[in-house]
Amino acid sequence: MAERDSKNNAGRQDKIWRKLGLKDFEYAMIVDQLGREPNPVELNMYSVMWSEHCSYKHSRSSLKLFPTESPRVVQGPGENAGVVDIGDGYAAVFKIESHNHPSAVEPYQGAATGVGGILRDIYTMGAQPIAFLNSLRFGPPDNDRGRYLLRGVVAGIGGYGNCVGIPTVGGEVYFEPCYRGNPLVNAMCVGVMPLERLVLGQACGEGNLVVLAGARTGRDGIHGVTFASEELSEQSEKDRPAVQVGDPFLGKLLIDATLEAVEKKLVQGVQDLGGAGLTCALTETASRAGTGLEIDLDKVPLREEGLEPFEILTSESQERMLFIVEPEHLSGLEDIFRHWQLPLTVLGRVTKGRLVRIFYRGEIVAEVPAESVAGGAPAYEPEGREPDYYRELSSFDPLSLPPLKDPGRVLLNLLSSPDIASKEWVWQQYDYMVRTCTLQGPGGDAAVIRLRESGKALAVAVDGSGRLTYLDPYLGGMLAVAEATRNVSCCGAEPIGITDCLNFGNPEKPAAFWQFRRAVEGMAEACRVLEVPVVGGNVSFYNEVEDEAIYPTPVVGAVGLLEDAGRHCGPGFKEEGDAICLLGPEEVSLGGSQLLKVVHGRVAGRPAGIDLGMEKKVQALLCRLVARGLVSSVHDLSEGGLAVSLAESCMAGGRGAVIELPLSTDPDLALFGEGPSRAILSLPEKNRDQVIEMAEEAGVELRVIGRVGGDALDICCGGGRFLKLRLDEMKKAFEEVFSWMMS
Amino acid sequence: MKFGVIVFPGSNCDLDAYHLVRDVLKRDVEYIGYDRRKLGNFDVVILPGGFTYGDYLRSGALAARTPVIEALAGFANSGGLVLGICNGFQVLTEAGLLPGALCRNDSLQFRCRQGYVRVETNTLAFTGKAKNGDVLKMPVAHGDGSYYAPPELLRDLDDNGQVVFRYVDRDGRISEAANPNGSTANIAGIANRRGNVVGLMPHPERAGERALGSVDGLVLFRSLIGHLQDREVAGNG
Amino acid sequence: MAKVEVTLKKEVHDPQGTAVENSLRALGFDGVQRVRVGKYLELVLEAETFEEAAAKIEEMSRRLLSNPVIEDYDYSLQEVE
Amino acid sequence: MAKVEVTLKKEVHDPQGTAVENSLRALGFDGVQRVRVGKYLELVLEAETFEEAAAKIEEMSRRLLSNPVIEDYDYSLQEVE
């Protein structure tokens, strides 16, 4: 049947694969794998599944570099989300995903459906979602469009997350001109479940039923994945079908109904419908299980009449789930969904053989091998070439700039620059407390979420590095992993796994691919040394507008485990008189620093390198210090260097500090230089000797540089004073600028 | 003594209220499904926060028209104690069980933050263990929390002691900065005339454990428990 | 088909309207004097007569579509096949 | 005065409309076939002519009041003093 169709249409579909984003060579591969020409429905199925977004054709070979195993890993990349054992019979489940292009054309709905999508990936595995995080990049908020995007994206993330009742506990927001036309919206979700509840996205068991639940299918988002696999252009604004409207209410009901079905063991396999819709869900579940499917498209509940089979198969309508169910469990499943007034429809069944056969009005409209559609796309080894800017920018020496005249002014400047300023304007729009498990919400190095079942807690953080990866992709990749894991360590949690979202330009351009490849190599190296596995992630290529690419931006979501929820640590100075210590190596640089960007308007120079062995020692030491309750506060040193971190610890604790730096210090470098593997601690005097001893044993530098007290940050050096700022002036600079900018 | 927590489609703080009553206060608590037409035997019924029916159309509007609300109205009319938190408050106003309405925050944004409310009347079952003027630290998290009442109603509420909580600063002073949503006269919570139905926008159930930053919300629940115990004693004697 | 407009009563503060008004000014539209934001609903319903339809819409508007404490409503009807 | 109606495009899913529709049915209103929920705006603005007013409203609707990616708009004008 399918064959006859394809012959009939052979003439008409003349190179139509090109319009669907397939290359001639790829089309030839399809014909080869299928043993005949595909008919138009089949070609549509192939084209969405072989898009970059679904097939990872330009990234697959690089992603193999990531270490994906550890004694804790239960499920690495390849399923909807990674699963890591956290003891007591429980597992943490997490993943991050991009929704960049939809957010560029409809910021509210683009971001909202991004959150809805990543949420489904978590409960699809059987896990109760417990936290959202997000990583955002925009153009400078100095114009209406920039503010419009920021406002819409933040409202959309809150709109969805708040409504489904999962707290949004952390994230990051950065601004660079390169993100002006192509903002980045990466959403992460973390869940927890009893290990025995794990279900996979597999269509196993011949004779089992294939069931579709949730929203009706409409014309929205048809070919959304193709849209995500192209550069943005004028045309994108008109690409209406690629944008969907989220329905968080339905989303919330689907979570509850799905988890109840999983708990009652009524389902054999669960798969969410996301990119490439039904086509992806059907072919992936069948291909993972090595089975076939027979599906009756007439059964799919439609929102409007007249959808063509290919439209039903590729629609990305939100809030839909696919279940594989043993026939005797169908009525149990129906009871649950009826209670929540959610539609549930049997579409077909699992068969022997590996063909996905689609019926429509009594005829076979598509008959394709699941593995070929889901996994047969070519893996490219694109050419990479070092871009011209690279050497030129690295050769810039920031120390050639004149010394700063007034470091106090500069610190205020930095505190009120959009990258560093308090993001409370953003997170106060997120319900970060719902579920009453948030022990530390947004604003710290990582968020801490308690686990009611075990008395343990998870620390979660998300960090990306655009500017530094631009200046040195290999280093930037390492730094992203190091910073995210260090952030959870600062709360006292041991990093147990990461998920990553790789936001890059067009991989078919050698410079962009070189950035990608080097960044992945750096991340992989950092994961190896730090012994944290990558258990899942997402790649977003083609982040370009009119040939201008974004900074290569790897974003890392880290999850850490705290054995005792009662013992976690925050960044704020707590006790008058506590000693303040600087932990970690001395090496810093102004290359790629915020100082250079904010004060001198330059993005250049060599960032400080990282000694991953030292990073590991620092992180392990931080965990030990917090676990033993020896420190009052811990805060990671990152953007803006020592001065900014000290100011943040002062503001977070509502206390001043008096700092005395060693004599030989170059003030600009000491105050504002940036480097990895460092943290500011404060601790009671009585613990001082023990902490120094532990640092020595660990082989980590630790210097006492001052004490907590007063109502100002006072930084001196050998009798001279670098700067002195009152808490209230710092707070004003830090806290008010964002709301002012956005109003 | 038994607490009930109504679960509407889209409720999401049901878990938090349930957890607080069961695990922190160690009292009996049961969920009540939205499709129930009879409530059963409860002493206090809590309408939890969340986004019932997505808060589509208006916050709380669709939930206020479900069967369980008719049963709840019966329960309230016969003197049963009803506490609406956040979305629960919105449902109660939409259902006409509390006067006034909750409008969009004047910032037009969802607001989640720690804050303070002042106890304005301690003669209710809900506040018996507090003193008038007590300042309680409790978070808010809502997008439609701006309480509106026409002037005559406002006067009535004041005259009858129906204003239960107002937003204040840490020192108990009413100020614009302390008002998270533009609410009329900084009103954060009100009671019905009879005093057995109370709704408030802040989340007492999120202020019940030290690890979460405040235990001030407990006074509401302790007051209710105290009230019920007194009633039992009186009933037995 | 019924088109229902639900608007905030005049006495009720309309922050959305104010925000739209300010944004329009910021975009350089002058001469904007007042903006109010409400809801618009389209309902397709079956009815034998116009009167029946109107009665239904009245009741729906009163009982669900508007909140009489803060909102007014208005509607128009037109026939569709 | 201009009355502007902003609605989701027909092909776009309208969760609010669906929820209201279900709720109306549950309340016993039968014969309701489809509900869509949109925005309604009233703008008072100064203009010399109807054409000028119409042009202004067109532009406002396109640039601010709606997002053409997912929404359509419609408007009517009437004179007020």
Ligand SMILES: Nc1ncnc2c1ncn2[C@@H]1O[C@H](COP(=O)(O)OP(=O)(O)O)[C@@H](O)[C@H]1O
């Ligand atoms: N950058 C990455 N690092 C690790 N794993 C990745 C990365 N990108 C994608 N993956 C993995 O590849 C698989 C397919 O991803 P994707 O198609 O995004 O899944 P889904 O359709 O469930 O969103 C997932 O298991 C994902 O975790």
Ligand SMILES: [Mg+2]
């Ligand atoms: Mg998935």
